[in-house]
Amino acid sequence: MKDFFKDRKAPQRANYGFIKDTARQVDCATCLDNRYVTFPHQDYAQAKRCQDCLDYCPECSGEGFHFVQKPNGYRYAKECEACRNVDHRIAVFNKARLPARYHDRSFDNFRPHENFDPTRPYGNLPDITSYAMNRAREFYEENEKGILFVGDVGTGKTHLLVAIIRHLTLEKGINARFIEFTHLLSQLRAAYDRKANASDLIKGITEVPVLAIDELGKGRNNDWQISVIDELISKRYNRSLTTFCTTNYPLHSHEHLMKPVDTENAAFRNSIESRSLTDRIGSRIVSRLCEMMDLAELKGVSDYRKRDFKTVR
Numbered sequence: 230m231k232d233f234f235k236d237r238k239a240p241q242r243a244n245y246g247f248i249k250d251t252a253r254q255v256d257c258a259t260c261l262d263n264r265y266v267t268f269p270h271q272d273y274a275q276a277k278r279c280q281d282c283l284d285y286c287p288e289c290s291g292e293g294f295h296f297v298q299k300p301n302g303y304r305y306a307k308e309c310e311a312c313r314n315v316d317h318r319i320a321v322f323n324k325a326r327l328p329a330r331y332h333d334r335s336f337d338n339f340r341p342h343e344n345f346d347p348t349r350p351y352g353n354l355p356d357i358t359s360y361a362m363n364r365a366r367e368f369y370e371e372n373e374k375g376i377l378f379v380g381d382v383g384t385g386k387t388h389l390l391v392a393i394i395r396h397l398t399l400e401k402g403i404n405a406r407f408i409e410f411t412h413l414l415s416q417l418r419a420a421y422d423r424k425a426n427a428s429d430l431i432k433g434i435t436e437v438p439v440l441a442i443d444e445l446g447k448g449r450n451n452d453w454q455i456s457v458i459d460e461l462i463s464k465r466y467n468r469s470l471t472t473f474c475t476t477n478y479p480l481h482s483h484e485h486l487m488k489p490v491d492t493e494n495a496a497f498r499n500s501i502e503s504r505s506l507t508d509r510i511g512s513r514i515v516s517r518l519c520e521m522m523d524l525a526e527l528k529g530v531s532d533y534r535k536r537d538f539k540t541v542r
Contacts, residue, residue, distance in 0.1 A: 257282040264315050265399065267322070267332045274332030276319045276399065286311055314402065322398040327407045331391040336362045339388055353528050354385060360525060361389050365396040368403070368471075375439075375473040377518060379480065379506075380527030386475040390441050393473055397439055405439035410458075411448050417457060431457075435464040438471065445476045446509040458510050466517045474522065478506040480515060 260266050260279035264286075267276045284291035289309035297307045339358060361376060376393075378386040390407070397403040416430060434440055442461075448454050465472050482505040507515045 269329035274327040276322045318402045334391045336392045365393045372469040375522040377522040378475040384527045406437040407441045409443045441473045445474045
């Protein structure tokens with residue numbers, strides 16, 4: 230696994246992607262000329278055409294087609310490529326199953342807390358954000374390497390993961406899927422309990438061109454869970470498919486032992502023998518992840534949820 234911080238040059242701190250470019254002309258204040266809006270719908274994020282600029286398209290004025298004249302003088306209606314492209318990007322976003330809570334999360338609005346100042350160092354989070362944003366923008370091949378985001382809870386890993394999938398779907402039209410790992414386990418267990426075919430669920434996430442797995446390693450860490458992870462990662466590895474992951478666990482135990490031990494944390498006590506991702510999912514799976522992804526470890530970043538937590542007196 231490549232650690233992108235190793236032997237890298239000093240970063241240019243001019244633009245980390247935290248602030249949207251406000252210099253460009255915006256005609257539609259609702260969608261900022263994207264021609265789509267996102268919204269929460271039950272469990273998942275959804276997108277649709279912006280109703281305030283349906284007739285904005287310069288090619289067809291919102292009709293969905295335009296007339297083309299042949300050399301012989303005949304005119305025929307041709308489907309608008311621009312509108313079809315927007316509809317395609319909306320469709321792949323809707324199939325990605327991003328969490329409803331994160332429907333509007335992007336690189337442009339990524340701030341660890343309300344008063345975040347992007348001009349000041351905040352651990353290595355600005356560098357990680359810039360790196361993730363550039364990887365998403367430069368993503369062209371569907372078999373490119375992914376990123377493994379490693380860090381404590383509340384450091385913004387899920388937001389960055391969602392921002393990548395949002396960009397790949399809505400800006401590039403690439404088929405992608407987001408899963409929270411414990412939710413996947415619950416769905417598989419429910420399918421087995423009702424004697425349904427769980428292979429279709431596994432097939433959908435092993436064959437999608439881009440997969441984002443949130444909270445990898447979370448769960449009871451039993452043999453069945455390990456077998457699910459092994460099947461998922463192995464099939465994507467063999468197909469050279471791009472996978473992005475987040476995890477709260479360091480790769481190896483010695484990295485965790487350097488941190489203060491919170492003996493009051495029940496989750497820590499329950500996983501006292503599983504302090505690293507390698508401990509939880511096995512060295513074989515981690516070895517494949519190292520080949521499939523680059524490592525982006527968030528360091529010096531505190532829990533943004535606790536910073537904004539208010540005590541009622």
